Structures are given as C-alpha cells and as structure tokens.
C-alpha cells in the first residue's frame with residue numbers, strides 16, 4: 376500500500392527539478408498524476424517514464440498564469456480521474472538581479488508565475504477537493520520566503536507572499552470545515568535547473584552579491600552552499616519531494632497552515 380494510494384494529484388512545473396521528483400515519488404506511492412508545465416517535451420517524458428515504471432500519469436501543457444487554463448486542467452482532471460486529492464503548486468522562476476536594475480516587467484512576470492499561479496491553483500482546486508471530500512494543497516515557497524536574499528528581492532516578495540497566503544487559506548478552509556489542508560514547503564539551496572536560468576541582466580551585476588560560474592551566466596550553487604548552508608552541501612530534488620509527499624499524504628492529517636523548512640540548516 377503506497378503512502379498516497381489511489382489519490383489524484385496535480386503537480387505544476389512537473390517537467391523539471393523538484394516538480395519532476397515529486398511527481399515521480401507520488402506516483403511510486405500510488406497516486407494518479409496529472410503533471411503540468413509549459414515545457415511540453417520534458418513533461419511528456421516524465422509522464423511516459425512514470426507509466427513505463429507501472430505508475431499512472433498524464434501530462435498537460437499548462438501555463439499557471441492563465442486562469443482559463445487552470446479551469447481546464449482541474450475540470451479535465453475531475454473528468455478523467457473522478458476527483459482531486461492533492462495539488463502541488465510548484466511551478467516557479469527566480470530572477471536574480473539587483474533591485475534597482477529590475478524592470479517592472481520582470482517583477483510582474485515573476486509575481487505572475489510564483490504568486491498569481493499559486494492563487495489560481497488554490498482558487499480552482501478548493502471547490503474540486505471539497506466535492507471529493509477534502510484534500511491537501513502544498514505550496515512551494517522557499518527559504519527566500521522566510522528571510523531576505525540579496526539579488527532575489529522580487530523572488531523574496533513572491534515567496535513571502537506564498538507563505539502567508541498559505542496560512543490565510545489554511546484557516547479559511549479549516550473554518551469552513553472543508554477537510555482541505557494547506558501547507559508550504561521552504562527548500563534551501565537545491566540542485567535543479569532553476570539556478571542556470573536565474574541570472575538576468577549579466578553576471579557582472581550579481582557577482583558581488585552571490586558567487587557565479589564565470590562565463591556560464593549561472594550561479595555557483597556549490598560555492599553558495601559552502602558559504603551559507605551549515606550542512607555544507609546543496610540539497611537534492613528528492614529531499615524536497617519527501618517533505619511534499621508527507622504533507623500530501625494523510626500522515627500529516629493534523630497539519631495545516633504550517634511551513635516545512637528543508638534547508639540543510641540555513642535558517643536555523
């Protein structure tokens with residue numbers, strides 16, 4: 376018996392990194408997966424890999440900033456699987472740039488994905504979960520949602536927003552007696568492709584804020600880990616997925632509005 380046996384789960388941003396590891400882990404533990412992302416090729420690959428291993432998964436192209444797209448994804452999930460038990464709001468981007476160099480357009484783009492996307496997921500998942508007797512929503516924030524990070528101020532704003540939005544929604548659901556739990560997860564420095572996409576506006580702009588891999592226009596996460604993570608190493612996507620699995624499953628049945636920090640000691 377898997378830890379999320381026969382549950383139906385949507386994982387956004389499931390084509391890569393933490394979302395991919397989470398989708399694979401939930402599927403191994405018995406859930407039926409709806410994996411969504413804007414990266415179609417990679418997303419299809421993840422779903423096919425799960426099916427090849429005997430799990431159940433479909434992939435859907437889904438931009439989390441698009442309200443109509445959310446309506447469709449949730450309706451199709453209910454149509455094909457009969458309910459919705461788990462939503463992992465994981466899709467996200469990080470824009471690494473000093474605040475004075477950040478364009479309003481980038482500020483809004485990051486907010487649209489990291490915060491508006493979580494709002495829309497919650498808005499459409501709650502009625503669907505309520506109709507099937509309850510569920511668990513896991514919103515992926517960050518240690519950057521708990522304390523400031525130079526170069527990632529816009530990201531701080533979105534992830535801090537996710538943290539407190541989660542708590543408000545958790546209380547609203549509990550107060551309404553919906554049996555829907557809502558929690559946030561706060562990863563530290565995790566080895567995923569997000570870091571290779573983060574540097575915007577040139578590495579010379581951020582090299583005095585964070586160590587960068589010269590010429591690669593990417594952050595040197597091993598150097599950051601050595602400098603800022605008490606355990607001295609970067610985390611893996613699987614180490615985050617284990618926390619998400621716990622919050623998604625009924626093992627965490629008394630938890631709502633809480634924040635699970637998985638950061639090698641950064642915020643200790």
Ligand SMILES: NC(=O)c1ccc[n+]([C@@H]2O[C@H](COP(=O)([O-])OP(=O)(O)OC[C@H]3O[C@@H](n4cnc5c(N)ncnc54)[C@H](O)[C@@H]3O)[C@@H](O)[C@H]2O)c1
Nearest residue numbers: 388391392393413438439466467517562564565567568569
């Ligand atoms: N890697 C870390 O160190 C770290 C630390 C803290 C928090 N996080 C958070 O974890 C989550 C997953 O990030 P990751 O590290 O696995 O990065 P990743 O880049 O590997 O995965 C993010 C996924 O989100 C998808 N995505 C981006 N925009 C989207 C949109 N508009 N609609 C749908 N999908 C979209 C991307 O295509 C990608 O597949 C993010 O919310 C991120 O902020 C990551």
